[in-house]
Amino acid sequence: MFINLIEIYETLKKEYTIPEGWWPGENQFEIMLGALLTQNTNWNNVVKSLENIKNKNLLYPEKLYVLDIEELQKLIKPSGFFKVKAKYVKNLLEWFKKYDFSFEKLEKIDKITLRNELLSVKGIGKETADSILLYSLNKLSFVIDAYTKRMFSRLGLNIKSDYDAYQKFFEENLPENIMIYKNYHGLIVEHSKNICKKKPLCENCIFKDLCKYNKGA
């Protein structure tokens, strides 16, 4: 089935009000850290961890880099898997240190190089790497998650159900526009949490007339 990504985007945009750029965070480092901490947990738990870090005035890569790992574990405990995540944060910071903890330096590097480097950091998978690239570093790297695959396969997208195939499909069919990339992923999350859930609410869905799943095809 032919999937018109822009048409779907426009329909989602009319339906949901999201902040421009979608991902919350006061600065690039907060977004980077949040992208890692959100692995296998919900966002409310990440917010609690970030608040703990902010309350101690530690939301700086240089400060977290030198922070004792046990102290870091305590601060990020609300996000779950805190021992392993503390190690992952330290791994990420070790990598970031090569660039003197400078976002300006990171932004000057091309996306492919950065992505490969991030993926070589233990604890950073494709979804986390792309979230960091897109939302923290403003690189055109479309984020794929389980929601994206579920929603689009139901709509009728007939491609291999793996991360790379989905990402290729989005990146080949969307204009190179950072805000569209950022908002689109956010809108997919909104729609998947509210309507196209595990048990979908098709009767209330803006796509019910075109969706393959709803039409029983």
Ligand code: SF4
């Ligand atoms: S019609 Fe149903 S299955 Fe299709 S996108 Fe909407 S909620 Fe999901």
